[in-house]
Amino acid sequence: MSQLFSIRFIGILIGLGFTVAVLWAFGNGAYTVISEGQLKPATAEHEFHKTPNQYAWSFDGPFGRFDQQQLQRGFKVYDEVCAACHSLKFVAFRDLEQLGYDEGQVKAxxxxxxxxxxxxVTQEPTTRPGLPTDYFPHVAYAGAGNPPDLSLMAKARHDGTNYIASLLTGYTEMPAEVTEEFPDFxxxxxxxxxxxFxxxxxAMPAPLADGQVTYDDGTEATVEQMSKDVAAFLTWTAEPTLDKRKQTxxxxxxxxxxxxxxxxxxxxxxxAAVKPKKHG
Structure with a gap:
């Protein structure tokens, strides 16, 4: 009897110790967040940073699916504008067949x-024309900065699709109130x-301008349209199995x-045939 009591008593002490540790960690973390928020001075980055605009996408929701025409338009924007600086190292040329291109178009x-x-023969590095099984080649950028690979960008950023579209349409002159409130910025x-951002x-200048590309389907190539199209395309590069996942x-x-x-x-x-026993 005394042994059972000792085991239960020890278990209660361990449970209390664990509870106290959790409460202490929670309280200490909350105090740190509150105190840092009160003591940390406001910055221009905090005050003027915007959250992404919320756009409507064909692939939103449990029944949503990619719009192939939009993906083709987005691919065109990437190929003619973005590919000069940004790679797609996780995308193979043959993957483009998922966008509705036939085998001949992909080979070309x-x-x-x-x-x-x-x-x-010489074992020296060289180059050759790509094959459908090859992946998009790395882009050697000679300018300032280090442009990121865009294969997974829609997943690498919070609310990635909306973030990409908003960023590409967000270039503007710095408002006067920024320097008025924060002269050092x-x-x-x-x-x-x-x-x-x-x-x-x-470091990247605004990459898009109205009419910069000519869409095959006749859609007007405004900055907003191109931004949304390439954002949808980069969502596909980050999650090409989205449609199949929803279908499954x-x-x-x-x-x-x-x-x-x-x-x-x-x-x-x-x-059904088993009757519960009656007590009493």
Missing amino acids: FAASKQVPDVDP AIPATGYYNPY ANLAL GWPVLIFLLFATVLAYLSKQQIW
């Missing part, structure tokens, strides 16, 4: 690009003001629901 596009290779000589300054998900959910109902009815049938 791949062949128009030079990919790295090794000379079989200044955009670097090589920077461009954009309130959707974390520090308000981008619904049958699985329906099957699980059916299996749950079947299991419940089976349980009722099996235990």
